[in-house]
Amino acid sequence: MTDLLDGRPSGRLLVAGVAALVFVALGVAALVAPESQVGRLFGIVVSASTLAATLRLSVPIVFAAIGGIFAEKSGVINIGLEGLLIISAFTAVFGADLTGSLWLGYLVAVVASTALAGLFAVVCIEFRADQIIAGLAVWLIALGLAPFGSQVIYGGPNTKSVDTLGTVTVPVLSDVPFFGALFDASPAVYLMFLAVAVGWYTLNRTTFGRWVRAAGENPKALDTAGVDVSRVRYAAVLLSGTFSGMGGASLAFSIGQFTGNGPTMVNGKGFIAIVAYLFGNYNPVGALLSTALFAGLDAVQLRLQTTDLYALPDSLVQTIPFVAVIVVLAFVGKTRLPEAAGEHYESGEE
Amino acid sequence: IGGGGGSDAAARVGMVYATGGLGDGSFNDQAQTGIVRAEEDLSIAYDESQPESTSDFGTLQQQYAQSSDPDYDLVCCIGFLQADALTENASQYSDQQFMIVDSVVDASNVGSYVFAEHEGSFLVGLMAGRLTTTSFSAGAGSTAGDSTNVGFVGGVESDLIKKFEAGFTAGVKYASDDVDVQTAYVGGFNKPAAGQEAAISMYDSGADIVYHAAGNTGTGVFQAAQEAGRFAIGVDRDQSVTKSSYSDVILASMVKRVDNAVYSSVEDVVNDEFQGGSVTTLGLEQNGVEAVFGQDLGGDVPQEVKDEMSTARDDIIAGEISVPTDPNQVS
């Protein structure tokens, strides 16, 4: 967990501290005057349903963030995560509709997203494409292709509705106040926690993970040690596709439909995933926590809208999470990114 | 996107839908059923376009108006956002017949169709107000009985959607003064995820029936209803049919017969009776709006509630109940 705190400790600690302070202040105020505005606000913040919503909203972001971590740690900056989420959200519904099985749809989505990531990898690693622009292209292609497909197949930018993943409820535990939400959630939420664990272990404990980090920090060192840098980077980028695919599918199956006009239902989650892992300092656990911060604010925001706590118009309330990210970033400042991130590596170059 | 039909068609119609596109299971799809019905009954031909942004409206309207091959006898503009563009184009293309839904464009070649959504919303509001105070269960949902609040989820905060909210709230208050309405505007007609979160938080804070006027955003509301084991009320079409996977939580739908507006305008064109400059208001009286009970749950709604709704309907038509169009006017 300390990994989360190095890099820009001052900033991160500051943010964490401020968050904690605000929380405590709210709590105290709530005890003093449970019926006051703050009191009720606190009630909202610590309600199980807020936690549940936070988890739901976190799922696609966390998956994409973990994928992004692998790609970038290996030296390939993948800002196409948004596109990977979009393509997998659509193919998930299409697949489920075609096969009649959610989990097959899930598989289809993962395959599609991994394939798109593969294209990205070939373009970047084989043809030394500019990673940022290629990533942008991945986003734009998906942004066009998914609604295009939906139009062709369903006659509109929105697909038909399929089933949703529903929720898995752990008896007893789910009745615990607040934390009960952790045990009464969609399978996607459990998958998310699994992914965080697997991601962390792979990155920090396995040979592959070590090679990934070396490929991003000093590819030449890895190369001269006799490991094929391109292979490692291919694997890492494909992984980013796989994880993002799970994220996109989970997103689509949370409401059982893909909606494709404007920025589509993904609506910037892929970019927020980048914020998440930068703020999380490339640590899957860190990414999970920073996502929770963002998603939590979003959940609170959605709840505030329905209460009569304050006079603010909904449009302005909806800005809270975005403004929060900006403020957080202003405190955290820059993150140390892998030395060779973004740079093409050609074996045998002096 | 093109429709088809031959050149022997009785008339040719161009459809410009609202942004949000087909497949929203409500507004646009409802308009489409109207034109499809017209194609079958009146053997007309039509083409349709789905704009991606408001600045496309003008262009697409113009394209139909300019086109000489084929020549369009009528251009249907679905949605109030098209009003401004149409006001301009109507005068520019004075020999082209247009119709617009949900807004009034004052031009001799435009037929305007507006709906009294507040009237229909009043009836479903009344139903919601009654059922939330009695303990009632059907299909996958049930009401707490002691609960005293219901919810409304709007798409984009605008005068039109506020008419739904106003009517609904008025209906609820009419049923019982001490039932509150939680409202939320998620800021889009195609944001099911946001709709879902908004509805869930309403259910969590005691609401057991949520009414939406939010196009495809409503899908999320139904989803939330199913997860919470509560009820929802659909809009624009009988959504217990169009979104049948949710028919076990959809008590009723405030159907808005956009299809009728489209159909009758086309019919008028075919019979050379098209009234440019006319404003047709479709309320309960004209069956332009109506409260349609869900195909699965409709049967379970207590008869006395149904009766009360139909009396209210008559009173509204008779003008004995006046339904506000602005939430702030709800007493």
Place this chain on the structure above:
Amino acid sequence: MSDADREWVDTVRQRLIALGQTSAGERVLIAASALALSVFVGTIIVFVAGLVATCRDPVLTMGGTTLCYDPFFVFDRLFLGALGDPLAGGWSPLNPQFALTLRETTVLVFTGLSVALAFRAGIFNIGTQGQLVVGGLLSALTVLWAAPLLSGGLGAVLLVPLGVTAGAVGGGAYGAIPGALKAYAEANEVITTIMLNFVAVLVTRYLVTGPFGDPNSQANQTPPLPEVGQFPSVVFDPRTDFSLFALLLAFVFVGGLYYLLAYTAFGYDLRTAGIQPTAAEYGGVDAARTIVASLTLSGAIGGVGGAVYVMMILGKFQTGVPSYGFDGITVSILAGNNPLGVVFAAALFGVLKSGSTVVAFATNVPPQLVGVLRGLIILFVAMPEFFRLVGRRLAAGQEETGAAAVGGGADD
């Protein structure tokens, strides 16, 4: 180690600069090949989609399988349609479709320049969209406010310039925020600008639903601007919502930006800071100030784009602004961040945008096709190495016949 803590986006910058390093000639060749290749891939996509789709009037029926779309017709509509069928005879440059193309091009030139300027300063300004929205709203409000004060002739002369200025101020101010955040808090501007885009949409929506809304309209919009407060349409049919003045203004900005980059000390500072910040620092360039200045300027240009959108196309501000800002990124990249290149790239995307409405109207093919093409073009532009390879292959193959190589690669 100075570069140990390079900011995420510094790397982004270097990668982008790298693109600018290919020689101008090669850049053009690559752009052209990218376009051709994406059209080719697009054709395949349309063909496949045509087989998958079901429709009432297939263009082709072979036994059980039907082909719903005719790829060649689609691209004929997309490109020729956008120009108003120059080959059809009786073509006039004033035809409405061509006007639409120019109209879209005009706005895209501004957004393209906005992004290009930032790129040149090593800043990845994804926020042009938000800056355009804010600039657009401010110009609308300013014109509405000033219209009653400036009566008659005075209004006709002053309102439009006033609106443009307001747009610049609004966009500039909104661009200065991420600028300051980057310069003084080291906040990654890629992220801050993306977030600010969301904020801009929400805040402007609030403003036009609430305080500044049009009471006589259902839509979330300001009241319509007076005629004098809009770009006058000359030569072209007024109903096309296109004004040559706006296009002219765009060209003025292109020239101005080229001059700024090439012939002014500030431009030199800016390019140096963009291409090699450490050297800029050494050369006496105040990095922080340059960052703020360039993002402000970039935002201002985007804001002017918004003003043009409001005062030429819509005649009011309304929520749901098209994604001109994001298209600006693709325009700038296609142009290699070169002001002059922006004109051509913007023209291409103008054609695509206007063509897409023709496609939507004339065929069954979903207009999102254009979105796909946009993505493909950028993808191919991003991989010059691929074309160099092809170029070298061709060159090698044609050595004997002495034909020239395609795809350049001359200077590597």
Place this chain on the structure above:
Amino acid sequence: MSRAVHLDGITKRFPGVVANDEVDLTVERGTVHALLGENGAGKTTLMNVLYGLYQPDEGRVVVDGEARQFDSPRDAIDAGVGMIHQHFMLVDPMTVAENITLGNEPRKLLGLTVDRERADREVRELADRYGFDVDPTAIVEDIGVGVQQRVEILKALYRGADVLILDEPTAVLTPQEVADLFSVFEELTAQGKTIIFITHKLGEAMTAADEITVLRGGENVGVVDADAVTREELAELMVGREVLLDVDRRPADVGEERLRVADLSVEDSRGVRAVDDVSFSVRAGEVFGIAGVDGNGQSELVEAITGLRGVQSGGVALDRTDVTDASRRDRIEAGMAYIPEDRQERGLVMDFDLVSNGLLGSQHSRPYASAGRIDWAQTRDHAESIVEEYDVRPPDADATAADLSGGNQQKFVVGRELARDPSVLVASHPTRGVDVGSMEFIHDRIDALRAAGVGVLLVSSKLDEVTSLSDRLGVMYEGELVDVVDPDAVTEEELGLLMAGERPDDVSRVTPTDGGTDR
């Protein structure tokens, strides 16, 4: 004795250059072989061929009497060839053990997971065997270069290398560390290992090596026995002509104070105090040299003086006016010229042409710019005159800086800075990586400037450079100016001790703050 390595007629071409031209190289087992040559002579390329990083266009690689085809370093490693590169190939954020085992990690759990305990153990054992003192669990970026070098050597040994190639291993070491390294060489050769090391430095080649092969322009111009050759002979072999190994300085009369540094303290980018209460002054017509091992605060000191880094306390005065808080631009305009240590990071904009680079630092000042507008004609003339006067190759102002060789880049930077006719010149490692020919020229220019009454601050880790150019010589150790000595009186050994932090008492000191005895 048997041949450990035999390179036979190796030719390696790069676009535009023949890096190696039919080079032969023979190294006996258990010996130390030095590869000597100017920049760009082809030393690194030749070794990269031996290490399988490059495939030769012509020629054979023979290791252990067996002709080999190395397609990748992996093959070379398998054949027992290990290489320590000029720029260390270490992953900074990883531990010593992680680096050493990278690619050969001991594994557990179905071979998926790294067995870190075992890795640490094996590395510790290996280090003990060769008497290296390294902590397997230390993070590489936290340990000194000397240790990092040992890690590199261990890395090669861990892979079972019998032949060790070291590319300019001494470039970054103190004289003491160099001595230690050479004793490591003996330890290794005693255990039957074979060592090939690349260097520019004649002295080192002669002391450490048994045999020396000299490359020039990609060709092998001679193999000599280290004990039977003189420095002069070697230098001539290297450069191809006679070389004056030290400068004969013009007479210069010391004038008033140009630069004063008072009680200056500076922190580095990690927030660690890098310059600790340093004071000295430089007067017109004198060169104040600063010697020291890299990383003892010289860089931070120079950056603070030139305005690239903020100061914690103390001050800097230029021509008796306080410039402590003046911006970089103000200092340039006040007449401070600066030859930065890293020409490619700071001194030049690599993607600009020389025309645009000649403008760097003057973009706001006449005659090159007026009213914010750049006069490109003037700028071009300026660049062309630098190119001509300093014999920059290729002689083309439109060439992109990146296309110039390191030496020529340095000549252009020096030319541009001297052309400011400054009152103070701050020169940081002005001849780093520059070959003997260009070095001679740059030294002469700096001395000419001194004669013309400019105050010169010269920072360098090359002892012969600072001693031969300076009038007074300060030595920095761990951020402190440990001593200021008379370069003509001090010996290499004394300097070495000072640079290592010790203070022999019999060195001839001079005062830091005034010109000392005029000579």
